[in-house]
Structure formats: structure tokens, C-alpha cells
Amino acid sequence: MRDQTEFDELDRAIVLATQAGLPLVPRPWHEVARQVGSTPAQVMERVQHMLERGAIRRIGAVPNHYAIGYRLNGMTVWDVDDAHVDALGHQLARSGLVSHCYLRTRHLPQWPYNLFAMVHGRDSSEVETKLRQIVTILGSSVRAHEVLYSSRILKKTGLRLAGVTGTSRRAKRTAPRAERRPPGTPGAS
Amino acid sequence: MDEIDARIVTELQGGIAVTEQPYLEIAARFGLSEDALITRLGKLLDEGILTRFGPLYQVERLGGAYSLAAMQVPETDYDRVVELVNEYEEVAHNYRRDHAFNIWFVVAAASNADVKRVLFSIERDSGHPVFEFPKLREYFVHLELPAR
DSSP states (O other), X not given: OOOTTOXXXXXXXXXXXXXXXXXXXXXXXXXXXXXXXXXXXXXXXXXXXXXXXXXXXXXXXXXXXXXTTXXXXXXXXXXXXXXXHHHHHHHHHTTTSOSEEEEEOOBTTTBOOOEEEEEEESSHHHHHHHHHHHXXXXXXXXXXXXXXXXXXXXXXXXXXXXXXXXXXXXXXXXXXXXXXXXXXSOSOO | OOHHHHHHHHHGGGOOOOOSSHHHHHHHHTTOOHHHHHHHHHHHHHTTSEXXXXXXXXXXXXXXXXXXXXXXXXXXXXXXXXXXHHTBXXXXXXXXXXXXXXXXXXXXXXXXXXXXXXXXXXXXXXOSOOEEEOEEEEOOOOOOOOOO
């Protein structure tokens, strides 16, 4: 039996074939199988296995937040007492207010914050309302916080495995250029 | 984007099952034919309303590594540094944020050592310190943002 943590060449080939998206054809896994030189049944089994062990979070749609009206994206950062941060982090993640929630390293003295949570809103009042609710959830364990609004998407390609060899290399000059967009304007054409 | 598109964008954030003809199964939910759903998904992707449709990989569980990093870059040097950072295919996202730390990017690579190499090389080539904010823990969230 295969080790749960094992990630072999076929899995890797499936990731590379699908990380930009699932083919838009009636039998997408058949198309992936053709690309990676395997059978549809085996590809579907591997994908199901990756889902079960969490290597795939889910198979679904990733919206451009700007394009669906969520023009404001605030990275909220909090300096939370280490003794309580886990319980509060879980509570915040379950609150329905944030899209990501992480515990990260502080960089003192420039950066005292250890809890990062992303908040999306259609306008600033929606973000402010969510912020007030977060303040209530985190309570007296918070020493300080800030909101870092995003004013421009400079690049968004999604997480990609960089090539089959996995070696670090610089992309060609044709890499996507910064998307210039003044704050508050819709992202998609 | 009509009402059906809005429902597609909202409801398909939740994820679909691994089946032979996934689009056929989802299409019924929206009262569409398989072809019509595929056409709409293609259009939503072309128009940039969806950035992706497919498996969302958790890089670390695949044996890869990723990390968040930020820099404090003076305005006079900003465009040069953005271009330099974006040239790395390992840089998956890069956002300008209104703060002294004004450039925030995610580096994804095959290993932690590769992530470090990219960050080191960005620091060396840009001439500005790179602060890494590695994830110590993830508190799992699944949030659907309703589209209109």
C-alpha cells in the first residue's frame, strides 16, 4: 500500500496538468489522463486520494474578488497574546468574517503582529463592520492591530509548482507585468 | 454577468466531486445543459470574473513549500522592485498595500530551501531587506463570497 505522504511522479504530473485549471470538456479527467499518459480511472483515483489527504483543498471556482464586487481587501494583523492565540484563531476562522486566518512569525521591533486574517468587503463600511466584530471576538487578548488595504494587485497567478524538476529558476521576460489599477476601481475588464 | 452566472460563481466556490462528467452533474443544478455550463465557465474565466476553475492545491502537502514575504520599498524605487519580484515564476501573488510594508508577495516552490533562495536573491538584487512571515499555523476557513 502506498504511503499516505508519498507523492509520486504521476501525482506531480496531475498537479502540473491541472494547476492552471480543469479542462473545460465534458470528460475533463479523461483529458488529464491523456496529457499525463495514464488512464481516467487512475487519474480520478489519485485526485480523490489527494482530496482525502488534504493535498487538494477542494475542486471549485476561484473568483476574482474585485470582479464580483469585493473591491476592498484588508489584511488585518493583530498582536495577540501567545497563550490565547490558538483558541482565538480558530474562533475567528469559524466566524464567517475572514477568508484566511494564519499564525505567523513576528519581526520585532518593526512588526509586532502574529495573527493575520483577510477581510473582504464591497465598501469600507462593510470592512469596518467586520473589523468591529473581530475586535469583539478577540477581546482583551489583543495588544494592537492594523489593517493593510490592498491598493493594487501586482501579480496573481495562483500557487504553481515551478516545473517538473522543481528547480528554482527565473521566469522569462514575458512574465505578467504589474496590473496597474487605481484603488477602488473594478479589476476585471 | 446574469443571475445564473452569479449563482455559478457563488455556489461553485464550494467544490465539486470527482466524477466522469462533473459539468453534466453540476449543470442540472442551474437548469443548464452540460454545453451551456461549460460555455459559461469559459466566459467567466475569459472575462476574469473567475481566476481559476479546478483543483486548489495545498502546496505543503504536495511536498512543496510557500511563504509570505514583505518589503518596505521607497516610492522612487517601487516599480523597479515590483518588476524584479514579479519576474520570478515562484511568486504566486503580489499585492501593494497601504503601509510602510508596501509590497507583499507569496513565494511557492518545491522546497523550503528553494523559497529561501528566491527570497535571498530578491533581497540581493533589489537592495532592500526582505521580511519573511512564515506560517506557523493555519486556522482553517471556508468562506463563500456571494456574487451578485
